[in-house]
Amino acid sequence: MKQKTIQKEVTFTGVGLHLGQESHLTLKPAQANTGVVFVRVDLPNQPRIPAYIDYVHHQMRRTALAIDPQAQIHTPEHLLAACYGRGLDNLIIEIDSPEIPGMDGSSKPFYDHICEAGLEEQDAESKIYRVSIEVEVSEEKSSLKARPQENFTLNYTMDHDLAFLPRQQFTLEINEENFARELAPARTFVLKREAEALQKMGLGKGANTQNTLVIDDDGSVMENELRFENEFIRHKTLDLLGDLFLLGEKIQGYIEAERSGHALNAELVRKLKASR
Ligand SMILES: [Zn+2]
Structure with missing residues (x-):
């Protein structure tokens, strides 16, 4: 390629x-x-x-x-x-x-x-990174594992320990068609209870209910409609893909993520880079 x-x-x-x-x-x-x-x-x-x-x-x-x-x-x-x-x-x-x-x-x-x-x-x-050995990073309840596989697949598990946001899993082989249809449209989200705290810290200044899905305490989305029933976990998968771009090479492998966010995603990229 x-x-x-x-x-x-x-x-x-x-x-x-x-x-x-x-x-x-x-x-x-x-x-x-x-x-x-x-x-x-x-x-x-x-x-x-x-x-x-x-x-x-x-x-x-x-x-x-x-x-x-x-x-x-x-x-x-x-x-x-x-x-x-x-x-x-x-x-x-x-x-x-x-x-x-x-x-x-x-x-x-x-x-x-x-x-x-x-x-x-x-x-x-193109620069290709073939995952050749299992590589894992973890922090408290979050973890990320990379293991060898012929194509490139992301598997994400989301769990916020909240009754209104049940534990769920999403798996997608990443290719252009799947990306465009299944991931690209998934929007960022925030819990209503977190949004106020973030704004007090000076963050979320450009956020509103149209560019960020705000999840109310009953699990409903405020002033907006979902594009996918599981839009939140698709967005977490999209975030992971964006962070994996920072490796500078296209990945061939299976990435399994549990509750990971940007800091741990970056940790995995560092460890992949160091363990080739
Ligand atoms: Zn995001």
Whole structure:
């Protein structure tokens, strides 16, 4: 399989879910072996921040990348999931704020913009990471396991210890068709009881019931309709895919996740990288 970039530039605008700033993005073609690189065009010298595990900088409830305390990119995971899902290897993303826009809370708008730009095969082979031994990371009730398999499958188990949000499991082989249909439209969510606490901490400034599913104490979704009966667990699977993009190689293997979030997802990527 050959590496791919986009055929032409595409521009869009949106508001970040956590920091609430409006930002303008331009996706541009990139040379083979560039990977996905964010460029903060609003900062002096326009620093480049690669979407790569070595630059992950931990933040609450989201992924963030940083090359120094000023040059950061928050919440790239839904955009990176779209890159993974579309099979895109190389891309320059110019952005004039620290946070990727939330759009509708899913990967679909990003996926659609990438499709609009078109894909172009490049003169270099895709980098493939074949899981050859079982690799596991865990923390309290959360765990992630990677094991050898011919294709690439994600298996997620969600359990919040809440009667109104029962334990559930979701399994999907990741290919472009499955991504576009089964994962890309799944939107981010928050428990109503958590939302107020997050807003007190200065997060969720750009979030509302249209770009974030807010789950009330009876399990219903406030002021919105679900796109899938199990939309929440599909979104957790989408987040995992976006975080796995940070390995910088396409994975061949079976990933089993129990209650994992961004910090543990990044831990797995580090351990995969170290255990080859
Ligand atoms: Zn998410």
